[in-house]
Amino acid sequence: MNKSIGGLIILVLSMAVSVSPQQSHVADQPAQSDVVPLKAFARDQRFETVSGDPTKPGAIYVIRIHSEAGFITMPHTHPEDEHIVVVKGTWSLGMGDRFSRDGLQTMELGSYGLVPKKMTHFGQAKTDNVIHVYGIGPFTTHWVIPMYELTGKGVLYETSGNQPGVPTSINPPDCFRLKLGAHVRGSYGDGIVIGAQCTPGELTQYRIEKADGERFWAQGEELKIL
Incomplete structure (x- = not known):
């Protein structure tokens, strides 16, 4: 340990x-x-x-x-x-x-x-x-590196886990390789990309929804495009 x-x-x-x-x-x-x-x-x-x-x-x-x-x-x-x-x-x-x-x-x-x-x-x-x-209290969350979130309404910029992300026109080039709706396979099964979070220079993780409605997350390199 x-x-x-x-x-x-x-x-x-x-x-x-x-x-x-x-x-x-x-x-x-x-x-x-x-x-x-x-x-x-x-x-x-x-x-x-x-x-x-x-x-x-x-x-x-x-x-x-x-x-x-x-x-x-x-x-x-x-x-x-x-x-x-x-x-x-x-x-x-x-x-x-x-x-x-x-x-x-x-x-x-x-x-x-x-x-x-x-x-x-x-x-x-x-x-x-x-x-x-x-x-x-207060229970507040401050990200070491601000993150970007990919949603159905566009990309949001977030510095704190306690405040909603704000819309931004910035889309870091290395963040969202997969698009919403992409059909992928990961260790938890197959599904559709319904969201993503990116910490620039660190990692991007995607939110996947399976056919039965169950959801899971996986990093981009862990997913295979179907």
Whole structure:
């Protein structure tokens, strides 16, 4: 294990965890009772506020974040400590200014991870998954390198995970080799490209929808055009 990562991430595997059955922004959905069951996320929903207000400085908050299989969260920072518990599927966490698969440490169901405030980190969903995040607000996400997002309405430019991307006429030449609607095959199956994210100089990942409606993400070099 990489010592620098091992010193920052504490993994606590629960002996028994029971659960029931993606770049967006923290939804204000406060809990209505003391018990908030884990339920299926609505299509295209990525965030759920379980308790508190993640936007309020000094306030305790609890949120859940859903990621589709293969999705990479690029290097970013938060102003306060981030506490992570995996409540569905498998997540991986790494530290550093550049995304590296070798730097990822797997977090299975029930694992706990601690990311100190202002520490640059990244992650990847190994499967369709949900992580439970808690801490002291504000929960804001600042990308180390701003990213471009390919959507049905054009290309958006994004510097923060908490604010919507803004339309831009800039389309970095090395970003979007595949176009929306391309039929491709990846490790999770065959499907159609319905979106993409590009961090210039780093990587481009594509969002794929399969015939059955299931969605996953893959880097361009992992996909074969059909």
